């Protein structure tokens with residue numbers, strides 16, 4: 001097995017790590033670095049639970065190799081709140097009960113954070129389109145969409 | 159212990175030059191797999207538990223991520239350009255709008271940040287969403303091999319499900335699309351099990367443009383996926399449409415002809431009969447939309 005020494009900037013902090021070629025970013029985050037906020041749902045690009053931001057853009061961490069991202073900036077759900085203060089989006093999820101079991105929530109938050117950055121005032125359809133790759137088995141989606149709408153009225157992603 | 163098995167074993171390598179690629183392909187043959195976004199490759203390797211000697215990443219080769227537009231010759235899109243880049247690119251949106259429509263129907267937003275045009279084309283899936291649009295735009299692939307570059311029309315590039323005309327040691331560097339005829343309007347209609355995010359049960363691309371030389375005054379090109387071993391054009395239907403004055407009845411007749419040509423197989427997404435009927439419906443809908451856009455512009 002070939003290993004590589006790489007550095008990832010995770011939530012603003014540089015991390016050096018050794019990864020085998022076939023280790024996905026998802027496994028590197030969860031199993032090597034302990035960022036277990038990023039969830040493993042399917043490992044096939046279908047569910048979006050593993051979504052993180054790479055240089056600000058959402059990607060399925062189960063479909064990217066850690067070694068491909070040497071030197072890049074990764075944001076996980078742990079990196080959203082600052083000094084314990086939730087982002088308006090996180091706060092809206094809490095206020096509107098957009099979370100039930102919570103398994104999809106980190107991925108939802110990452111996709112929606114990226115949406116609000118590229119489009120601070122999305123329509124309901126814009127939100128549906130942006131979250132198509134994030135499956136939720138509990139909420140029926142409406143409260144999640146409402147939370148994103150609420151956050152967009154309360155000043156975007158931060 | 160990993161909670162899940164993860165990916166089968168391989169060694170990751172970044173190709174620095176085309177020579178690197180030829181060299182490794184020559185030396186190691188089937189042990190080498192080529193990587194762009196990995197959204198097909200990783201899923202297939204995991205499903206089939208298929209390891210590889212080397213996974214050779216082609217994304218960082220010069221030019222692979224470039225889009226260049228020329229008013230005279232058309233647009234060149236590097237194989238590693240992502241589908242989100244395609245759907246957002248101003249020249250694509252302006253001159254090759256149907257490509258940007260098609261790109262937007264693939265999977266979901268985060269997937270499209272990785273999924274590339276080159277990967278969609280080289281994977282050669284009969285249901286590839288970029289295929290019908292690429293066919294009606296008469297795209298050509300640039301293939302790079304030890305003996306140099308060659309261009310090949312897309313309808314000759316796909317030879318069967320998952321099979322391409324790539325020769326040993328060759329790889330795709332870019333896709334070229336000539337400028338569509340002036341006044342062209344295009345529409346890609348995709349039917350999945352859900353409104354968004356699913357693979358195509360049937361996808362139909364229609365491109366129409368004014369042509370005073372033909373009795374109809376308009377020419378159509380029609381590209382269809384998911385209903386034959388590869389995506390395909392239907393030249394007989396296109397000819398039928400050109401040779402008589404256009405009306406709803408002719409559009410209906412043409413759509414039925416397209417349905418007759420389609421040759422779907424029963425799969426997990428739909429029965430063959432349903433797919434055939436949907437070829438009929440989507441072709442009619444696409445023709446009608448493009449036609450009315452053309453007469454209103």
Ligand SMILES: Cc1cc2nc3c(=O)[nH]c(=O)nc-3n(C[C@H](O)[C@H](O)[C@H](O)COP(=O)(O)OP(=O)(O)OC[C@H]3O[C@@H](n4cnc5c(N)ncnc54)[C@H](O)[C@@H]3O)c2cc1C
Pocket residue numbers: 044045046191192193194195196197198199200201216237263264265266269272273274275276277278279280281285286287288324328329330331355356357358
């Ligand atoms: C959840 C999910 C949803 C999807 N939805 C859709 C959909 O709606 N529509 C659709 O069309 N597709 C869909 N796909 C399939 C896939 O995302 C697309 O086909 C994508 O465009 C592939 O691009 P890639 O860069 O990821 O390819 P890769 O996986 O990197 O490569 C694909 C294949 O091409 C070969 N290859 C790569 N580059 C080259 C090259 N330069 N020369 C020669 N061979 C090469 C690889 O070895 C591999 O066999 C989906 C996939 C997933 C996981």
Ligand code: FES
Pocket residue numbers: 039040041042043044045046047048049050051060061062063
């Ligand atoms: S775990 Fe990555 S998409 Fe499901």
Ligand code: FES
Pocket residue numbers: 098099100101102103104105135136137138139
């Ligand atoms: S809250 Fe349970 S999956 Fe979404």
